[in-house]
Amino acid sequence: METFGAAGGLAHSKEFQAVILCGSGAKLFPLIDDNCPKALLPLANKPMLFYQLEWLETAMINDILIVCQEEAHKKINNYIHNVLNVSERYPNAKVEVIKSKGSGTSSADALRLVANRIKTDFIVLSCDTITNYPPNKLLDVFRIQSPTFTALFHEPLKAEGEVASSKSKDDDLIEYVAIDHSTCRLLFSVAGDEVDDELPVRMSILDKFPVVNIHTKLRDAHLYVFKHWVIDFLSKSKIQSIKEELIPLLTHFQYSEKVLKREGVEKYLKAGGLSYDEFYTSRHQSSTGGGFVNATYSQSMHEHYLRQNLHNPPSTASSTILLDDVEDDEVTTDFHKHIVCTALVAKEGYCFRVNSVPNYLEGSRALIKTITPEELVPRSVERAKGCQVGDSLVGDSCRVGEKTSIKKSVIGNHCVIGKNVKIINSVLHDHCVIEDKAVLEGTVVCANSKVLEMCNLKDCQVASGVSIEKEVQGKNETFID
Amino acid sequence: MNVVVDALRDKLRRRQVVGPFKVAIETAKVFLIVVRGSRWSTKEELIEIVAEKGRVLTQAQPNELAVGNITDRVIGLIREEHTALVNSGQELDANEYRDSLKTNVMDAIKELMDETESATTNIASRALEHIHSNEIIMTLGRSPAVEMFLKEASKLRKFQVIVAETSPGYDGQQMALSLSQSGIDTTLISDGSIFAVMSRVNKVILGTHAVLANGGLVAIAGTHVVAAAAKHHSTPVVVLMELYKMSSQFPFDADSYNQLVNPDTVFGFDDGDMIDKVDIINPSFDFVVPDLVNLFITNIGAHPPSYVSRMIYEDSREH
């Protein structure tokens, strides 16, 4: 990656733009509030937005738009420019924070808001998508196959201990995702509530893609790479949700010429300025499924048409003329002509979404595993005798009391933890105070909160600035002001 | 007895016994049983029987030249022992003659098997004469002789080995792994870069499937590329050859010593369109003309290619 980047960094800077969508995160209540918008929710002591920016940086994407709600705009802008200091940290990058109006804006609305700024193929990701999946793998699929979009899927984090089991499966609806892994084609994805007893699979799909894997465990990572024309299409349509409307519609386009016509996609495809080469590559990849053999084949086709061009000197509108020519003799095989949807399953590294409290806890644990032991507990931490810290991340300048045990947890900066405290599977944000003999299990304590002596909290959430009285016994509770 | 011959014939045909070494040992074993178990009274009869069985086995898998080589050797041994017996001056009646010839020939075949088994080690023992410190050596495929040869040399010398991966079987990859595990500085290259890398190589050391009477090689596919590249760069090519690989056949038609095996490793059967339209061939061997080889190292010494025909000639003149 590094060698590649050194050579290709500049050349690729204009290849993709990225849009980070910062939603409201209702499911993360009470972890987030006005002071701490979702995008800045600390995850392993770093705001979530940090991870997306980091990922985009590895992907060598320098043109980044962050769309957030009005209320969060100031905070995020402040973080980007003053805390993170983007201009120094990523000197090549251009990061801009844009506020969307109204609180109920949908993901598609947010994209429409920045539609006129998007000039190239673009990446859309949600601010709760946390991954270190090698970006070049995703982008290379996009570059090679030249699909309409590439989506990233992930397997849900493995549930650990009791905390995880409390997460009922009901809120995560089953989704049937059909992927041909040899070509990375996403053939369809159907939500569990759309089908009754039987899942229908078109025979025509099976003819073109004889090996289809239908997954039920995969989750959409909300990380997509789109062709540029999609934004044009989107800005003219009434689509509200990217995940629930745009993606299914595009996948459906793959085999439904009629819907394609109804939606008038053709004109976007042409207006999108598919260059001559791109058109051929995409067409051939799409009709035959990609791969090396086909790549060479398309090359020869390309030459064939070039030769034709020699006979008929190209006019200024040569590309459109050719387009029409091709359509004429391709009538019978235009199964998936322009629309190709691809998907990858993140099998290496980590990939998850922080869209609920249990996921937040599991995500924190997953991140701990990726941090080196030296960094887990910095030197500035004061550790009293007999305290045990295992598989945990402890923030700067924390104090840990005697005989305290911390396992599989994240402790924020400047926390004070008393004696004989037990913290398991929990997350503490900055400036928390945990007094002696408290027991926390599967609990999130937000910034500036206090948990007094002898408390026993299990699977609880404590909002910021709250102080829990002595000897409170809590289970599955939420503490707010 | 016939059961044994048939079993080996089937195994040869079904490709369950492959490779010159295995074939040579199995053939010798069969002849041991043939000599012991068949009915004969004169050396001519015995030779006739052995030759006949040899023919059956050769036909089962004409590409395994070791069958023929061992047959020739066994026939030679019978003649030798016969001569020795006659010249010993003992007075023998027919039965005694038969019994002692049988015992002697069987002993000789066992000796031949021992020789076959130790051939590779013998060759390896000469490694230090041919590999010097800091040399860069290229090889391809996974020849047991070359592997042992290099490992033997690495005990005292430091040198670098470049292994071509040898598609489509990728034996070279196994070879590279095995060499690096025994501490040799090993580099694996793709077959396509053989020519480019050759300019840096000091010596090419190759194994072979068989050596024909004119000194030409029948060796794993890709050998010709290496040998031709070496010639272009005037890099010496050393071929390690156990004696049982030396065949008395003369290559009038180089193709006939080749065998085209299942093309699956070259291109999968699953792409129906392709296999309908494209011929896919997967030859196991290359025929390499003797001009491209500089030196043969056998278990009895090192010889130039021109000497091979002489060795075969001498072999046959003795009898």
Next chain:
Amino acid sequence: MATKPKDKAQAQEKVQVDEELVAVVVADSFNKRFLPLTEDKPRCLLPLANVPLIEYTLEFLATAGVEQIYVVCCSHADQIKAYLKSSRWGKSTFPKVNTFVSQQLASTGDALRDLDAKQLLKSDFILVSGDVVANMDLTKALEEHRARRVVDKNAIMTMVVKAASPAHRTRSKGEEGIYVLNAATQECVQYRSLFPIKQKLKLDLELFKAHSELQVRNDLIDCQIDICSVDVPALFTENFDYQDIRKHFVRGILESDILGKQIHCHIITDTYAARVRSTQMYDSISKDVMARWTYPMVPETNIMGTSYTHHSPYIYKDESVILQFGTKLVRYVVVGEKTSIGDKTTISESVIGRNCRIGKNVVINGSYIWDNVVIGDNCVIERSILADGVVVLNGVKIEKGSILSYGVQVGPEFTVKEFARLSLNKGRVDEDSDFDEEESDAESDDEEYDETQVGEDGKGYEKKDIIDADDDDDEEEHKAILAVCSIARDIQLHDIEDAVDEDTEDEDDLSDVDALERSHRELISTIERAFEENHSIDNIVLELNTLKFADNLDFHDIRLTAVPTVLSLVTNAATLQTTLKRWGGLLARFATDAEDQLDLLQILEEHCKTNDEHAKLFVKILTLFYNLDICEEDAFFVWFKKSSGKLRDSAKPFITWLQEAEEESSD
């Protein structure tokens, strides 16, 4: 000294007695795809690249280390027995080949029930049919199977399948199956035959509860090699209605929950296995053998004691072959012993048997010519099968897809029409039954052969009834399969399907559309496409039949659609004539008896009631129907009697004329 190894062997045998590897070879196909070739010889003795098919199967099993082979024979059992006895397998002890004869068998199911009754199988066994060609490594599949059995006794069977692609030549057309597998364990959770065609594969959501990731595969070749546990024959005995191992047994096991048994798949990618299921497969597998996919089972391995040698590109000829200087063997050619080929003859992609004499200037392409065939000069043979002893006189042209059975003689200067099946036997003979062919031999000298079928000096009868008339319950289906799986039938089920799909792909959006109407639209589109591409009537009929099975329609439905569609081409009186001349045959094909024709006329009447343009032409249409023999007189009369209304009245003059004409002719 001699006793020692024997003792050892015995000791080993004792240890391994439980694991003795047993194979059951079902040496009967239980179908008629190879008729008339299988009238005189069982399918497993038919030569493929000049080696009887069963040799490939037995060689494959022997290579896999099978110790006991039970060959179950039914039709032509005596021939199989005699062959095995005389071949190298007769004396072979490893593997030991035993034959069982049972005349009453009608299916693989029966064969297994028979074996179960005999209590011969005591451990896991390999079930193959006698026409499998394979070089795969069975040990891996066996290991997998055994490992599963150790964990779960319910894993009763492992099917060996080969990865290919949907339209692969070596997939048996019309018999492709879709396998739904658990992606992790390769357990087969659903099996469905691709035929009859359906628009969608329906996956029960229950399946997903047990298996989080399913793999739907439409690219597998069913090799018909199954590793079965002893439970399998027992299950066949329990369920006496199971006949076919795939269609009944596998589906039965997978779809009924009561049994709780599991079937797994073993997918092979790097080795070869396929079964000669049809003449189309015979063609493909022959090519695979010549292209060396079956290595080491290739002609020059000479398992039959021949002396083939291999020359580039893919030419295999025996040492005793006599070629002329101008003979051209292009590629993919096998030529058997003592065959002589004349000057300027070109042969490509073909197999020529032993002792054949082929004349000058002959062109043979894609054909399979068996032993002792004589071909005269200037012949052209295209993608056909010529069985033993066929004589082709000078100047004969044999068009693609023909099968000439034993001893048939054609010519001189004659053309055998495409897809003809010629045989010396006049009557229809069931492959299963032991028919005495003596009488037909006696006839052979009589001069009663139809010259239009075999030419002036020809001997033989054209068999038209192979596809027709059988009391088998799913014979309807067989017919269509038979039609597509014949040699040189390039039409594919997929072609039909694709066409269908384009027109119904927006199904999701109109999901409430009545199923019947949808199938009607499919029919219409198929016919219209045929108009555009100017298909032959035969092909349309075939496609329509396929659709008919797929959607469970009857002929009435087809007529109901075909009439308006054909007439939609008609705009005025002039186009009427040409249209009906070209396409009227289509209607005729779907109205063969009086009742159907009556129905056709009623449909026509209904149609014309709604279409003024056609109403004007109604009488003209009737006349043309009569003139073109689409309907017979009686049908008109019955219709006239039953019908009423304006249109009927307008047809009165025509009917009267018809009646008069009939009276005249009867006078």
